[in-house]
Amino acid sequence: MSSPVHYITLTAPDGEVVGYAWGDDTDVEWMHRKASSSGAYKAGLDWYTKVHEAHGRGLTPLGVLNLLSREPGAGPVTEAPDLAALEDLAGVVTPADDRRLLAQLDRDNAAAWQELAEAFDALTEEDRDVQWGGGHKSPSGATHVPFPRYSKALFRAVQALHGVGAVTPEHRWRHSPMPQAPPAGGLRPADAVRAATAVVTAERMSDGEIATAVENGLLDAIADSLRAWYADPAAEQTRLEAAPPAGRLRSAPVVAPPAPRPEAPAPPMCRFCGGSPAADVTFRAHRGLVLFMGFKKMAGPMCMTCGLAVHRALTTHTLCVGWWSPFSLFVFAPLTLVRNLLAVREVKKLPAPGPGTLGPRYDPGVPIHRRPRAYVALVPALWVLFMIVTGLVGGA
Ligand SMILES: [Zn+2]
Incomplete structure (x- = not known):
């Protein structure tokens, strides 16, 4: 789609951008911001309902945006060159998103960090060489689904990621790109949390995510990044902010949330038709x-x-x-x-x-x-x- 769209930016009370209501000539839709917190995601569901209620009342798409733009937390109606531009905006990851993920790490649990270090140090080449079982035909003719045979030591390492808080619902992994093999400069700590959450949680849905992350080095990169952050959070953050981000886990440019609009004494607008005076x-x-x-x-x-x-x-x-x-x-x-x-x-x-x-x-x-x-x-x-x-x- 390459025609311009109108949208409004909607924020939570704390200023976090929740998502966007957007419309073209015929329809009005809701778009979540992909990296938003779980609380903001829930707030977005309420906006989603409001958008559809307003549209169901017979308002035009632009009318819906105009109406919602008057609610607290809503920005002015803005134009984007096309829907792809808005999708780019919804994919932006902010420093606040990074800080929120790092805050999920349990810094005070020294035993958990000790366990993380020991569990990963204990991994052998055999543990990393994941073998697959199944895949053979039974006498009845059914094919057994192949499954990875993870070693006890590898399970322990994955559990240790849970232990330090690196697997968190605050990263909505299904709405974000799956992490790729680590970039040369290492993973940023917040991206390590994203990758840990995505790999470990996705394994429950489809076997082999952990095996792939072991094979391409992502799992070790996650542990290295987390351990470095634990050793010196400030230094690690500085070093990695200086390094050029790589891979699909990179943070997009920072976009400030829309400034709260001054309470302009706009003439009251009819709640039904938008006409003035009212x-x-x-x-x-x-x-x-x-x-x-x-x-x-x-x-x-x-x-x-x-x-x-x-x-x-x-x-x-x-x-x-x-x-x-x-x-x-x-x-x-x-x-x-x-x-x-x-x-x-x-x-x-x-x-x-x-x-x-x-x-x-x-x-x-x-x-x-x-x-x-x-x-x-x-x-x-x-x-x-x-x-x-x-x-x-x-x-x-
Ligand atoms: Zn009216």
């Missing part, structure tokens, strides 16, 4: 059903057209079904109607809205007095009147 109002509907009562509320900035539409719909609903319980009849229905009348006065003061940016505008339809359902309200009104009159007559 008034911040609340309309209500009430339903009384003998024993049950229902309350419904629609609040937020609304332009004159959408506000009138909401007023007419909710007020008519209340006039029709608002009366049928004692509290509803004497308290909630009248209260709802009065509050709606006060709110619609605010909306009617507005001039006609400018063009909307979020999608179709509500159609106010016919006035309430031309809606048959509204006249259901005559039944309780006449009944109350009847009771008052008979009460007066009876008391007289």
Whole structure:
């Protein structure tokens, strides 16, 4: 795809970039940032839901982005030359990502680091020469799936990686490239954590990942990098930052998260159509059903057209079904109607809205007095009147 796309950058409360909502002419989608923390990944699932809810309401893709860009943690709507450029952005690994992975290492557990050193020092050429079992045909004709026969010493070394905290859910290995053979300059410590997590976890899904990492030297490079970091975290970081990164594990250039936008006094935008001006109002509907009562509320900035539409719909609903319980009849229905009348006065003061940016505008339809359902309200009104009159007559 080579047409431009629009996107907004979405961040967690701590400023970590969670991912991007992006849209083209026809669709709007969510893209996780690949190196994000597990907490940010979960936050991204919420954004994902919001994107699809907004799109499901009939907003245009750009309308969805405009709407979400007003939420806390969202950046402004931005254009990227194409989707590939955005995917590059989502693949960026930041120094904060590296620090988060290094923080998973259990520095204080001296015994675990001792075990890591001893386990790897104890590996022999035989341990490294992984043999495969299976692969033969049984008398029944079935082929046994081949599997690697890891030695006890090799298992111990892998366990030692767990022991120091180098295998961590904070590296979402399935969303990241599988690590390759170590570059000449050695692995950066954070990349060692990534590689340890990916190799050890992937082995559970497909046999032989550890065997491959032993063969191409990645497993030893992981241990070397971790041990050097433990010996002197500051020096190791400095040395490796100076070395040119290589392989697919390299960190991409640093991109700062979008600066929080100043609270510009933007004119309020209608929550439904995006038109301005808009008034911040609340309309209500009430339903009384003998024993049950229902309350419904629609609040937020609304332009004159959408506000009138909401007023007419909710007020008519209340006039029709608002009366049928004692509290509803004497308290909630009248209260709802009065509050709606006060709110619609605010909306009617507005001039006609400018063009909307979020999608179709509500159609106010016919006035309430031309809606048959509204006249259901005559039944309780006449009944109350009847009771008052008979009460007066009876008391007289
Ligand atoms: Zn509107």
